[in-house]
Amino acid sequence: MNYTCKKLEMNFSKRLLDWYKIEHRDLPWRHTNDPYVIWLSEIILQQTQVKQGLPYFKKFVSKFPTVHDLANASEDEVLKLWQGLGYYSRARNLHHTARFVSKTLNGEFPNNFNELKTLKGVGDYTAAAIASFAFDEPVAVVDGNVQRVLSRYLGINTPINSTEGIKEFKTKAQKLIDISNPSVYNQAIMEFGALHCRPKSPKCMFCVFQQDCVAFQQGLQEELPVKLKKTKVKKRYFNYLVLTDSEENTIVQKRSGPGIWQGLYEFPLIESEKEQDEPISSDINELTGLPAKSIEVVKIYNDEPVIHLLSHRKIMATFIEVKINGPLSGIKFSKTYEIHKIKDLSQLAVPVLIQNFIESEFSMA
DNA sequence: AAATCGGGGCC
DNA sequence: GGCCCAGATTT
Secondary structure (H helix, E strand, O other), X not given: OOHHHHHHHHHHHHHHHHHHHHHXXXXXXXXXXXXXXXXXHHHHHOOOOHHHHHHHHHHHHHHOOOHHHHHHXXXXXXXXXXXXXXXXXXXXXXXXXXXXXXXXXXXXXXXXXXXXXXXOOOOHHHHHHHHHHHHOOOOOOOOHHHHHHHHHHOOOOOOOOOHHHHHHHHHHHHHHOOOOOHHHHHHHHHHHHHHOOOOOOOOHHHOOOOOOOHHHHHOOOOOOOOOOOOOOOEEEEEEEEEEEOOOOEEEEEEOOOOOOXXXXXXXXXXXXXXXXXXXXXXXXXXXXXXOHHHEEEEEEOOOOOEEEEOOOEEEEEEEEEEEEOOOOOOOXXXXXXXXXXXXXXXXXXXXXXHHHHHHHHHOOO
8 A cells, every 4th residue: 555545544534433423413322332223223224224224213212122121022013104104124033133143142242243143134234233333343334325425536437236346345444444444434434425525415525525526526427336137026915804893803814925014914916917807706705715796896905006116126016895795703714814903903023005095094093 | 136115304 | 117225045
């Protein structure tokens, strides 16, 4: 390493930390060294903006103050509290890891990057975050913010989501980290990416890095970082059967993997290749195991399909009311359905698509 | 290397 | 409509 390079690094860190001291947000997970709380915050914040994750963080810390509290909860409880945040494998892994740390490690989190990475749901980024924030290990975090800052500052146009780019940005990030204060440095570079060197209209006019930033000097800040296109969104058609009986019961099923919403509940589902006007009663019969005689009325709640957008799916959903003669309780179903009071559906963890339906149809006084 | 996995916010 | 977000895991 030559002298010029070293001087530049120190310059980078000093300017970054000076900016951070003035501009940083006051966020609750920055007031602790507890690896449990830091781990919890980092899982919640994966692919999630601070504004969206903050209320979930508060709920979880309040309900599960220690890793043992989280470990002693059921997976259904954890999923219910996670409901609406998305990427539900995070919640399942969170619960799994809590039990592992609580029972196998006696509540002691691993205290270094390599061992942290062995935990389920903890990858390179999260291991670096916990290791630096909780244990002052000088390992650089590399998230979307860091990649954006470095691609602009250093003028790197390697796609950030390519194999080569992922490796390159890790190397550059590790070279720039301030090993005398890895915790604050890591917080600072992410905060700088989130607030100042933001994706759209970065605040280059007031930037402490104007002199050194390759992107700014060449007017490329809007072109960087480069990212490979994502895969096309596919359509899926979900037809939900909302059974109602004489006792205000209905039946639901827990989704099992692989696929979306694993572990969450939904109504009996008929998925079709295309839009389907009306499911045939034989479908209903087959799905529920109920004799055709006991099905009284079939009606569609929504005229037009409800469109539910995911990052990689476009779901067109219809909800079909199926009135059953007599009580559902006591009927033996062909699949593993659970009977619940309609008013108790709010106790279950469900996808936002289902939650919206329940609220619009069943929550009226 | 590419696909999967959510939902909200912003333009 | 497209892109982004304190990414990890599976195929």
